Amino acid sequence: MNHPLPDELLLFASGELTEPRMNDVASHVQTCGPCRDMLAQLDQSLVALGGTWPPPRRSRSLARPAVWGGVALAAAAALAVVLARPSRESPRAGWAPTTTWSRTAGYVAGGTALLDIDAQLTRLEQEPHYARP
């Protein structure tokens, strides 16, 4: 594949390139150093720009149901796990660390750590760019 056009790289960096070019460019930049460098430079500027302005204001009446919905879903999931836990085992018998370090979230859950998922969702909601495409 030829090198993508600079405009295509900008669209790619912003997640706005359409198929099939999105896939083509994704494959290309994995192996092309110069294109990767250009992309890295675009990314750096976009990142800096994104941190400068707060995200567009959303009305509280729209945002709050989403927050409470997330809390309710996490609570429901935690309840499901509590109900599904085998009752014969000692509470401490199967204990194991439930979180591992993650470069994106600080920690990730390993399948059963629903409280950790709750904490992670709470953290994500506090990000200035949360849910902003």
Add this chain to the structure above:
Amino acid sequence: MLGSRVLLGNMPTPAPAITAEHLLAEHTAALRNYLGARCRDHELTAELMQEVAARLVLATPRLRLNGNARGYLFRIAASVWHDHLRREMVRRRSAMLVQANQPALAPAADARLLERELKDAVRRAIGALPVAQREVVELRQQRDLTFQQIADRLGRPLGTVLTQMRSALSRISAELESYR
């Protein structure tokens, strides 16, 4: 978590509802390819995918996607990647200051200070942009519009808007030399 619905708005008939997991399932391979190309790390790709899913699930109750669910998904993915880069940028900058034996601050205060420094540099660069470029940047950042929407709003060809945005980014990049 998995029952959140995405409503496709502005349709003549009652909008069919699709779930977040359908959206993700339909585009998982392409999303993984996209994020994999960005970070070139399997483990990190998986973590970024997880974060995209989490944001999508919590965002879906208030979405009106006008049929472009895929586009929305990839814009979330780009945003997740950029947030990751932002944290890395601050972390690297912090490590550089420590190496340079500058007085250490508490980590959180240090990060806030660096973020403020970065924002000031970007604002200076934006303030110095030609009006046409600044319009594009402001619509992009303040209104959260896609480049096509900006082109429509300003009555300019998409290619012109992209060129103006790239020029603006180059100037910002020059202003950020010290952050590399």
